[in-house]
């Protein structure tokens with residue numbers, strides 16, 4: 001296994017275990033728990049990356065962006081807690097830790113998404129996934145499922161579901177939603193209206209390695225380590241659904 005992939009997985013898993021411990025031991029909840037989790041997980045990721053990859057740059061949701069990454073050969077793109085709202089709310093499994101590695105020559109070259117509440121970490125390898133209960137109940141019928149933000153679903157959510165003859169599945173966290181497609185609990189994840197590079201880099205690295213199609217809602221490629229890290233929309237889906245989805249979403253691009 002690539003040493004970078006292994007490191008991405010170790011870091012996401014370790015940060016996830018720390019977050020579980022903070023949730024169990026801090027006595028905090030809600031926004032306070034979210035804040036503490038963001039801070040401590042970010043510290044862990046930055047310390048380990050500084051120790052183990054001192055020459056690489058880092059782009060993190062929770063750190064100031066000094067833009068030194070723009071001339072770096074390799075940049076780690078991390079989201080210490082994705083789905084902070086859900087992490088702070090009792091009983092949720094839909095939150096994640098994202099660790100991705102981008103290179104100037106090859107784009108996303110490693111990625112890991114931890115789902116700490118399920119004790120699982122997914123890597124950007126071609127190993128197929130056995131779905132386990134956890135993010136959503138295993139679908140009973142054969143209708144397709146389109147997973148969307150529970151709090152900020154895009155306006156085209158229902159039109160996309162209708163075009164596929166499927167149903168909507170609201171869920172928190174971009175990483176959890178992407179892993180729901182990877183795990184077979186959903187068939188597509190669509191989003192628009194706002195997001196940043198750290199929300200999708202690691203989920204996209206994993207999803208692409210598992211054979212899913214990933215791109216913007218107008219069908220163009222997702223690009224990372226840009227000057228402006230705002231990357232407001234994306235589609236992650238089974239490849240055979242790509243054209244039907246883009247036919248609907250491209251009208252909103």
Ligand SMILES: Nc1ncnc2c1ncn2[C@@H]1O[C@H](COP(=O)(O)O)[C@@H](OP(=O)(O)O)[C@H]1O
Pocket residue numbers: 061079081082083084085148149150151152171172173174192193194195196199
């Ligand atoms: N309209 C928007 N503007 C900015 N960020 C957004 C957004 N909609 C979703 N996101 C971000 O995307 C991630 C998943 O959101 P959701 O759970 O609604 O699908 C969250 O990351 P964080 O939890 O890391 O902040 C959230 O902040």
Ligand SMILES: [Mg+2]
Pocket residue numbers: 061079081082083174198199
């Ligand atoms: Mg996020």
